[in-house]
Amino acid sequence: MNKRIFKAANIQEAIATIKQELGPEAMILSTRKIPRKPRDPYGRDMVEVEAGIRTEQNNVSKDGDLLASVKADIAEIKDMVAIAGMGSGMHNVLCSQFESVGVLAAFLRSGVSEKLACALIEKASAGMADDLGPEERIRRLKQNVMHQCLNHMSVKDYFRRTNISGLPHVAAFVGPTGVGKTTTIAKLAAMLRFKRKMRVGLVSVDNYRVGAFEQLKAYAGIMGLFCVPAFSAGDLACALDRMKSMDMILIDTAGHSHYDKEKINEILALMKADFGISVHLTLSVTAESINMKEAAQAFSVFNPETYVFTKIDEAKRCGKILDQINDMNLPVSLITNGQKVPEDLIVPDRQTLVKTILGKNTKGDM
Numbered sequence: 001m002n003k004r005i006f007k008a009a010n011i012q013e014a015i016a017t018i019k020q021e022l023g024p025e026a027m028i029l030s031t032r033k034i035p036r037k038p039r040d041p042y043g044r045d046m047v048e049v050e051a052g053i054r055t056e057q058n059n060v061s062k063d064g065d066l067l068a069s070v071k072a073d074i075a076e077i078k079d080m081v082a083i084a085g086m087g088s089g090m091h092n093v094l095c096s097q098f099e100s101v102g103v104l105a106a107f108l109r110s111g112v113s114e115k116l117a118c119a120l121i122e123k124a125s126a127g128m129a130d131d132l133g134p135e136e137r138i139r140r141l142k143q144n145v146m147h148q149c150l151n152h153m154s155v156k157d158y159f160r161r162t163n164i165s166g167l168p169h170v171a172a173f174v175g176p177t178g179v180g181k182t183t184t185i186a187k188l189a190a191m192l193r194f195k196r197k198m199r200v201g202l203v204s205v206d207n208y209r210v211g212a213f214e215q216l217k218a219y220a221g222i223m224g225l226f227c228v229p230a231f232s233a234g235d236l237a238c239a240l241d242r243m244k245s246m247d248m249i250l251i252d253t254a255g256h257s258h259y260d261k262e263k264i265n266e267i268l269a270l271m272k273a274d275f276g277i278s279v280h281l282t283l284s285v286t287a288e289s290i291n292m293k294e295a296a297q298a299f300s301v302f303n304p305e306t307y308v309f310t311k312i313d314e315a316k317r318c319g320k321i322l323d324q325i326n327d328m329n330l331p332v333s334l335i336t337n338g339q340k341v342p343e344d345l346i347v348p349d350r351q352t353l354v355k356t357i358l359g360k361n362t363k364g365d366m
Ligand SMILES: Nc1nc2c(ncn2[C@@H]2O[C@H](COP(=O)(O)OP(=O)(O)OP(=O)(O)O)[C@@H](O)[C@H]2O)c(=O)[nH]1
Pocket: 176, 177, 178, 179, 180, 181, 182, 183, 184, 206, 209, 212, 253, 254, 255, 256, 310, 311, 312, 313, 314, 336, 337, 338, 339, 344
């Protein structure tokens, strides 16, 4: 191995020089921050990068370990190069925490925003002892980041038999058009009915879309469930009264654009009547982060109890879920991962949720 030490003002410059002088095959062997000299208050922190080129090319195919290590090094360089052109928040994180390169890249590949990724890494590295070796630092950093993520989000299996009061639990699903509210209700109803042996009733308060009630009724018919439409608060009161012997009543609402405040308020007026309805905000992970955030804000007038994240099978990256939870902190009750009723429904635990969010592009490990 031909090794050399490079000093530069920042990691981007170091990588550029390494590539120029050693070529694209170069591997980063170690990185270190050099603090400015105490007697030079105007000086700047520098970075020191040890890079090298392997000279034993012929043995590579025989040596699996060596190949794995080369692959890991290349992955690290790729991560660094990918990160090099990004915002100043990254730059700060990388200068103070070189070990975080891989973790940061994993977050970004999963679609977590730059801002949140940096904040989580900074929190995870705060208070870490200075005298740890690089490998131990990386191990602890990964562990702490996972901890941060787990602490950041909560899950709640909301749809359990809870009628201690003797009254059914009434749960409504609200959210933008076409996110999968009706389909999710059908999946959930099947799970509650057949796996949890609960008595389930369905109500559709979707008066807008032609065939909306028929869609729900078709599912109810297959499962042998009671299903009624409700066009007003009076109808809803009657429906709930007729179903008072149930364990759980699921209410399907009409999807509306989050810009249509008037229609959202119409549903709100229905729900607000004193029915003790819990609301579950249904959002599709295929939406752009900004749309998801705006929709969540618009539907927050319902005071939702949990999130339901749908269509994770269609989303390339699910990291936006972490940003959404960071923006509006609610537990996640359900996630859905396909069109099949009733199969494609998951009641996630926290580990499953973290894997869903970070695992798609990180294979579960950061
Ligand atoms: N790929 C995928 N498709 C889904 C999922 N959930 C629902 N869908 C599909 O999304 C489409 C819309 O589903 P609906 O359940 O009708 O959506 P909705 O929110 O009730 O729609 P509106 O009532 O019109 O607001 C259907 O084609 C569903 O099969 C999912 O988890 N993954």
